[in-house]
Amino acid sequence: MTKEAFEKVRKGIYERWAASPVEDKDGQHALRLMLKLLDDLHANVVDVAMTGQMAQAQIEHEKTMKQKAKDFLNKYGVRV
Numbered sequence: 001m002t003k004e005a006f007e008k009v010r011k012g013i014y015e016r017w018a019a020s021p022v023e024d025k026d027g028q029h030a031l032r033l034m035l036k037l038l039d040d041l042h043a044n045v046v047d048v049a050m051t052g053q054m055a056q057a058q059i060e061h062e063k064t065m066k067q068k069a070k071d072f073l074n075k076y077g078v079r080v
Contacts, residue, residue, distance in 0.1 A: 002045065006038065006041075006042050009038060010035065010038055013031055013034050013035055013038065014035070016031055017031040017032070017035075
């Protein structure tokens with residue numbers, strides 16, 4: 001869904017750029033900056049999502065390892 005939203009905005013900016021008069025250097029420059037900012041925003045959103053996923057995976061791994069350690073100790077009569 002997020003990817004589709006970014007693509008829709010990108011397409012809209014690109015279409016406005018393509019339809020802009022050749023003489024409108026300032027307008028074309030502004031649209032180019034919009035594309036650059038959109039790309040930067042997208043990269044940051046992806047980075048935050050991936051970082052969050054990696055953090056969640058680490059948390060799950062730690063929970064699993066703690067449970068395995070408890071199970072091992074309980075197997076040999078050590079209560080935790």
